[in-house]
Amino acid sequence: MMEAWVRFSAQSQARERLLRAAQYACTLAGAALSRSEDNSRILSRLQQLEAHLSLGRKLLRLGGSAEALGGAQRSLHLPDPVLRFCLTLSHLNRALFLACDNVLWAGKTGILQSLDTEKWSQRSFRYYLFALVVNLSRDVYEIRLLLERAETTKKRGKSPENNPHLQTESKIQRFQLHLQLQLRLLLRVLRENPPLFLDLLRNVCDLVIPLEKLGLCRSSPGVLGFCGFTSSVLSILTILHPWLKLKP
Structure with missing residues (x-):
């Protein structure tokens, strides 16, 4: 355990991720405490700590x-x-x-x-x-390739379209059944490919941050803090366990 921590802390990217997780944890805590006016002093300290963490991250990203x-x-x-x-x-x-x-x-x-x-x-x-x-476009492309591969290798007795009973059903029912089958296949593909699932989840969480900062969407500080903290934890997991990192 100690050796794993030493290897982790020796990486500048790992230290930056830890600071990032702490920064967005401050954002999340500040959003929770802002509901009460009695916490103004704590909120001020959290904001100062968040600013220092952000500046420290920028220093670690030099080069x-x-x-x-x-x-x-x-x-x-x-x-x-x-x-x-x-x-x-x-x-x-x-x-x-x-x-x-x-x-x-x-x-x-x-x-x-x-x-x-x-x-x-x-x-x-x-x-x-x-x-x-x-990055999200790359994830979608990887998912499409895996879905196509799963569909071609999946052994079926009969396809739903060739079932006489299903042919008597309405187009809406057949469409709903098709969506259900595709959703089950998608969930199975993501479950069998943890690196792809984690990369997709991390990119979706990260997407909220620039959209909010650029004014393209409006979200609460709580949502921003939760998304930033979640993506940071997922990044730390991929550093601790390299097999979880999507390759190439």
Whole structure:
């Protein structure tokens, strides 16, 4: 157990994920405490702690753009054209997001005193949003491939369309049955592929954050904190257990 923790804490990405989980835990706690006016002092401390955690995360992400560009270069050699496109575009957007994040860190620490932090923050979240959309597109593509594979290998006595009893049913009933079968197959595919399921869940949770920051959707601080904390915990799981990380 101690060796696993030492390996985990030695990684800068792992430390950043821990800070991220703590940051959104503060957001979630602040949303719960904001219902009472007697907690204003605690709320103020939570907000200060959240700001310090955010700044610490930005420090740990310095130089991350080079790593993302390296990932984009490696993904150019993937044989699958869809995966090659999605992963390369995702890494490039992540590199731009981290570059903007580094500039924001310089502005918030006073190195770039005249920096328009709001402008750079919006720019950073736009690149983050693009990366998440591409990641979700990759997840959907992987799910479609697995569904097609499961449908072709599934042994059936008779398909529902060839059943004489079902032919007498209405189109709506047949459509409902088809949806039920597809949903069961989807759940089975996700259950048998934990890395894909965790990646999909993490990207969906993360998507709420840039959408909220860019004003494209409105959600409560509680929802924002819950989604950020959940995605952070899922990321920590993939670091602790590398087999849970979606590859390539």
